[in-house]
Amino acid sequence: MGAGHAHALYVHEHSPVHRLPPEVKVAAAFAFAAAVAVTPREQLWAFAVHAGTLAVTARVGRLRAGFVATRMLVVLPFIAFAFLIPFVASGDRVDVLGVAVSREGLWGAWNILVKALLGVTVSILLAATTPIPDILRGLERLRVPAPLTTIAMFMVRYLELVAAELGRTRTAMAARGYNPRWLWQSRPLATAAGAVFIRTYERGERVHAAMLSRGYRGAMPALGHPVARARDWRVGLVPAASAAVIATIALVAS
């Protein structure tokens, strides 16, 4: 431990985007992603405008382009699949650099590529400007059932602890010369995972008892961010609203 709480993607900054109430940002992210998803793939200009809107939002949120770009690599495996599509898809063939590929497949690949990249950028902007507990608070205010958000809060709270415990177990095993290369050598690893599960479960029992003794009645008290006002909604939904307008125009135009 002692590594502090590393938030996977959060960037500590003070910007208008950071200050927005989390429920506005979560709703805006979903709305933007939905607008991108319904934009017809042939309307190239619309995707350029979407990308521009995201770039401006990132700029207002004081995020560096390099930061966003490197975090986008998470969709790489799916993009690899997208690159395969033109070769495996059926339909008319067109020559690209001397190789015959499916025209429909090219459009399909472009569709997945651009929507996946824009979508992951939306997620990165949300996660980079909102700490994870705030995201969960936002979900709660958007009427996601309380058991789900509470489970998520405990998960986030204890995730690093459990991960570090598994990591230390693994280090201890490596220090004793355990270096598995094949699936059938993984029994000690799985045994360690089982032991960590038991410890985690028992920790959960202790945490629950400790919370009960401090007056826990099944819901966490609301702290932190004030609830969104009408002005927050108006400001926060500007990018999503622009994306919705663009998507509508693109749908009508196609």
Next chain:
Amino acid sequence: MHAPDGFLNAGTAVATGAASAGAIGVALRQAREQLLDKQVPLAGLAAAFIFAAQMFNFPVAGGTTGHLIGGALAAVLLGPAVGALVVTVVVVVQALAFADGGLTALGYNVLNMAVVPAFGGYAAFVLLRRVLPRSRTGVTVATGVAAGLSVVLSAMAFSVQWLFGATAPVPFDTVFVAMVGVHTLIGIGEGVISALTVGAVLAARPDLVYGARDLEVDAPRRRIGTRGFVVAGLVVTLLVAMGVSQLAVDEPDGLERVAIDQGFEESARDHALDRSMFADYATAGVRNESVSLAVAGAAGVAVTLLVGTGLALAIRGRGRDERDAHRAPERTHA
């Protein structure tokens, strides 16, 4: 399996979103008593465990590693309803806070990674428990086979969604064969690791395994012989074969459509240009469809045999380890 935005069309995203929301609603209702009784913090910590286990690599072959998906494992440890909720939470937080998986793809991601593996895997687990001996070994073997199957089920679910919501004209059978083939391999690892993990929990705290609540804690342990493995293997082979042949009977309509829509007009030139396996599957018409489905079926049977064999290899020498575990039962420090 964390599909990004735009992978399937909007209608499929909405339909799978509705299906997932419905399934989560059912799970919430089923879990209500268990959550009151067993407490939400415990479910949260279990979610942290599943999340952490996904980051934990295990060896696959020759130094390459894979990681656990955990839907069936969660279902066996916590019950299908709480298990589905826990994995749903993991998937949603991964999408929102880790940018892993698209926001508009949450409908099918939750369905394929949480709902199908937890409920489907648990169903397979219960069926297997019926035919396997009522012992810890029986639970362990059932967990392994069910976890392996749950990954294949999840791949099948994705293929069916592709049939309805494809955003590119890659025929169903190409996607089905590729997805099921790859996930067969992943499923072997998933099965072995899930089984061994549950086995380890059973050895120390059998009361924590939801799927083994009917076992007597102090029941004398019998070593399972070849018979158990053969019975389990046969049953699963039958299940898989039946499932695949069912698809083969149901699908020709859809496949014929694809073939008629896309396949015929470009036949001769294509074959001359590209002879790769994929191109073959994609451009071939009706003639090849039964072949590729047969390949899928064979892959399914191969899964079964390999999971069984892998389990047999991994569990070998199990009796000795369990005696050791018994001698030192206090492995639960804070």
